[in-house]
Amino acid sequence: MNKPIRVIQCGLGVIGCNAARLVLEKKSLQLVGAVDPAPHVVGRDLGDVLDLGHKLGIRVADKLSTALQKKRADAVLHCTGSSFAGVYDQLAEIVRNGLHCVTSCEEALMPYYRAPKLAAQLNRLCARHGVSVLGTGVNPGFVMDTLATLTTAVCQRVHSINVLRVVDAATRREALQRKVGAGLEITEFRRLARELKIRHVGLTESLVFIAEALGWNLDEVDESIAPVLAEKTVQTKFLTVRKGQAAGVRQVATGWRRGKKALELELQMYVGARNPRDEIAVEGVPPMRVVVEGGTAGDEATPAILVNCLPRLIEATPGLQTMATIGLARAIL
Template sequence: MGRAERSNSEIRVVLVGVGAIGREIARLLLKKRGVKIVGAVDSAPNKIGMDLGEAIGLKEKLGVTICGSISELNVRGDVAIHATTSFLEKAYPQIIELVERGFNVISTCEELSYPYIVSEELSKKIDKLAKKHNVAVLGTGINPGFLMDTLVITLTAACQEIKRIIVERVIDAAKRRLPFQLKIGAGLSPDEFREKIFRYEITGHVGLKQSIAIIADALNIKLDGIYEEPIEPIITEKEVKSAFVTVKPGFVSGLSQKAHGILDGEPFITLIFRAQIGAQKEYDSIFIDGEPQINERIEPCIHGDAGTAAIIVNSIPRVLCMKPGLKTMKDMQIPSAIMGEMRKPCKNRDA
């Protein structure tokens, strides 16, 4: 069902990817009014054929059977929530298939949050196809998607001048889902960590470059380039543990990443991301050196998994009101929590 056929009835959602984040999103959707999950897809053999209710840990069935591929979905709907991969190249055929079937797409794919810096060609193809099918495609989440980009952009609205932006996210990975703890290398030896990073077997956090690009785009500046420093392991001196992993002294409890948006040969935007099991302090900070100066700090940091589910779900009515095409968070009306009915009739498409 394209946006032209939209009415005030319930929003029909399909989930593509019922992993840790897809499940969190499903549980949140079930608490909301005006929205219904009508289909689910996951390629993991142990999930195919399962009822979605069981897959997300409910006692009752939801009457939605998880199918193994998008082509097997036999329902129509307004929005597909896509949570299968961090990488544009992998997400691309899935997004295309969903768009061709008339779904607006909201994805947690980090690279999709600003895909132009990964592949201009694939981005243009998604944009063209989305316009043809009268739907919008948005990549978002807590980060990239909010904390290190949208929130920064919003704060710059109070600035007359900006000399430098420094954003830092420091988190205790023990509070995060298993796939997150795995991708930051928790529990590995330093050698194993470097080997796995080198072989792309673990990725660390994906999206710092996208966050920088979204900010630069919103501020209407053309950066000389975006430079990401090599990912560094954090080695623990004392034993630390999570529900999934125990890290002995001398082993890797997490990682540290840094990226810079370069302007006139100097770092103009710097993003610092540190995630480790047992981090003593957790915070999200945004420092804008400008006129006026802004020093914002959220402590402890916002929980990434809960926050991602919220941003995805809260974006649904906004995305249904956006002009068709490939969009980024800077194109979207300022997001907020949706406390009432989800369905908002929007006669005029905004962004």
């Protein structure tokens, strides 16, 4: 057994806390620090923040440099924001400290798409410091991109790919139910959607990831968002959706290639969704139809894939990595 990878958890929201708990379970990993400037956690023992019922002897630091004064580390699990440009300075600081980084930042799945200059800059910084950065998660990161891409490995020719993910938001955490607009009046939903306050971040990143992996130049990419209307009143643990209100969101990203619709990714996340599932349909030779029955459980899967990718990232050649460039992602001990 190699020495455990020493990990600092940056960001102690729901996903960050679950990732930190999972690191504690893994023999191949060792949790050595935690960073979050939020007043309700900073300075507290991480065991208390994670509700473990015992101390960990790890005090939550306000910033990375403070955590690094106490302990040496190999890698950071970074769970703070969705925008690559928004978290760029944090990622750059991690890299400058010689630490690898797996981030849940949705745009980091395919950072070259929205922030090509910053991505190239981070790639150079990684190479200089001999470390790697990877953006992943359940979606983006697995269901609608990595799994769909691997499915094409057995295809001689690929004409088009459709991916459908249907999530019953009632089974997810409160923040996600709010994020998809469950319980809002339709006018309110549309206003918030226009302000980009209701949306799943990363659908276009998933689409661009597939296109890039297949070597496809897309003529055009677009993304649309619409409310799914509740057909009857639905009650979740956290909120009530009345008939006619928004139950959640239907979001579609489309990619055209050579004048045809070559990629379509559709995400439905709403409370009361029937037959939740992930479906990948590849039109090609041979055609492939892959279904994750019941769908991939996002709240458990996201911390899992973040943690599981750490050893793969450390094995990789230094640089800005993607789920297509690291070794095969899989569960770790």
